Amino acid sequence: MFEFDSAEESEIRQSIERLALSEIPQYLTEDHYGTVPRKLFSSFAELGLTGLSIPEEHGGLEASPTTTALTMEEIAKVNLGPAIFLSVHNMVSGLIAKFGNDEQRARFLPKLASGEHLGAFALSEPSAGSDAAGLRTLARSQDGGFELQGDKCWITSGGFADIYLVFAKTDVEKGKKGISAFIIEKDFDGLSWGSPEKKMGCELSPISTLQFEKMHVPQTHLLGEVDNGYRIALGGLAGGRINIASCAVGLADGALSKALTYIQERKQFNQPLIEFQGLQFMIADMKMQLEAARMMTWRAARQLGTDATARANRLLPSLAKCFATDAAMNIATDAVQLFGGAGYVKEYEIERFMRDAKMLQIVEGTNQVQRAVIAREMQG
Numbered sequence: 001m002f003e004f005d006s007a008e009e010s011e012i013r014q015s016i017e018r019l020a021l022s023e024i025p026q027y028l029t030e031d032h033y034g035t036v037p038r039k040l041f042s043s044f045a046e047l048g049l050t051g052l053s054i055p056e057e058h059g060g061l062e063a064s065p066t067t068t069a070l071t072m073e074e075i076a077k078v079n080l081g082p083a084i085f086l087s088v089h090n091m092v093s094g095l096i097a098k099f100g101n102d103e104q105r106a107r108f109l110p111k112l113a114s115g116e117h118l119g120a121f122a123l124s125e126p127s128a129g130s131d132a133a134g135l136r137t138l139a140r141s142q143d144g145g146f147e148l149q150g151d152k153c154w155i156t157s158g159g160f161a162d163i164y165l166v167f168a169k170t171d172v173e174k175g176k177k178g179i180s181a182f183i184i185e186k187d188f189d190g191l192s193w194g195s196p197e198k199k200m201g202c203e204l205s206p207i208s209t210l211q212f213e214k215m216h217v218p219q220t221h222l223l224g225e226v227d228n229g230y231r232i233a234l235g236g237l238a239g240g241r242i243n244i245a246s247c248a249v250g251l252a253d254g255a256l257s258k259a260l261t262y263i264q265e266r267k268q269f270n271q272p273l274i275e276f277q278g279l280q281f282m283i284a285d286m287k288m289q290l291e292a293a294r295m296m297t298w299r300a301a302r303q304l305g306t307d308a309t310a311r312a313n314r315l316l317p318s319l320a321k322c323f324a325t326d327a328a329m330n331i332a333t334d335a336v337q338l339f340g341g342a343g344y345v346k347e348y349e350i351e352r353f354m355r356d357a358k359m360l361q362i363v364e365g366t367n368q369v370q371r372a373v374i375a376r377e378m379q380g
Ligand SMILES: Cc1cc2nc3c(=O)[nH]c(=O)nc-3n(C[C@H](O)[C@H](O)[C@H](O)COP(=O)(O)OP(=O)(O)OC[C@H]3O[C@@H](n4cnc5c(N)ncnc54)[C@H](O)[C@@H]3O)c2cc1C
Pocket: 088, 120, 121, 122, 123, 124, 128, 129, 130, 131, 153, 154, 155, 156, 157, 202, 207, 359, 362, 363, 364, 365, 366, 367, 368, 369, 372
């Protein structure tokens, strides 16, 4: 058990571990890949995990960033996919809780908390990824609200979510200061989505394109003020990055324990592989990277929980996201190496960790973008 866990957090960690181990494995089949299994999402809801970022008065748990971090870690230890769609759902719920008016909070949060509704976050576009402020989806004022026209891509839970937090330009002249945020319901006329993308890994967390064709959005569904959407998107960054770092820690932990078990059991040259010093050094290096990643992640989560407005919340989540996801990639790659030929075939399941880890270096700000943020913060 990690020393930062309080007794209460350890108990939560254990119940999430039990849930993840008992529920997730049944969905690791081709017929569930490219979907969000709603029964699995409902089983998360039964433990309150769909309401981690929602205030208690709206049916949520209002959990601390550390509780959220350990939730993502324990789920990702078993499989990354569910940790990703749950993390996005909680980010969207948290933003509606933070920036929504009373009516929006009362209308949307209870169903997000109970797991009746799944949330998705739609910022990226074909021509605007790292440079998210360059997005081109337009929201023109019209009677009673706005008309949305444009496309999004790579949207986690696209086609499966009930609520989409969508960012669009309300003033094309003002760059990032001309972006607004909208709460879009899945049955709005003019909303459509593509088939789930065929991707390298993370099969239990589908992504797709979204299209808005002359879609009317009522004024009631504008989140926050007009032209304040970029600030809202940034509002989810610290927690989102810590959650991705936590997913990386969980994934790396899962890969390392599988590799350790394997080299303790597999024999070559008449002795277990673990007896070879070269391999002992490999697993020692993997463990060092894992624990350093976990400490950075927990430090960032503790800081966010202590003072959500502190300037440190720009630096620490980027440090944790970048370090932990690079560590996860290294650890998963070495785990495959320790399995030898068995590492390269699907039957042993270790190759999945390597494919899944790659995603974490790209999402929630690529690791190049994180390094740019870190260097900028270092310069004050
Ligand atoms: C599985 C998955 C799930 C996703 N889920 C969502 C989601 O739910 N919602 C959503 O809105 N988006 C989502 N995304 C999109 C994701 O956020 C973007 O892919 C990411 O921000 C990078 O943007 P891009 O793909 O356009 O790459 P680009 O921005 O085109 O980057 C290409 C390369 O150039 C590098 N680069 C770019 N700018 C710089 C710079 N200034 N300095 C140095 N290097 C730079 C990048 O690091 C990268 O290596 C998801 C993506 C994936 C793969």
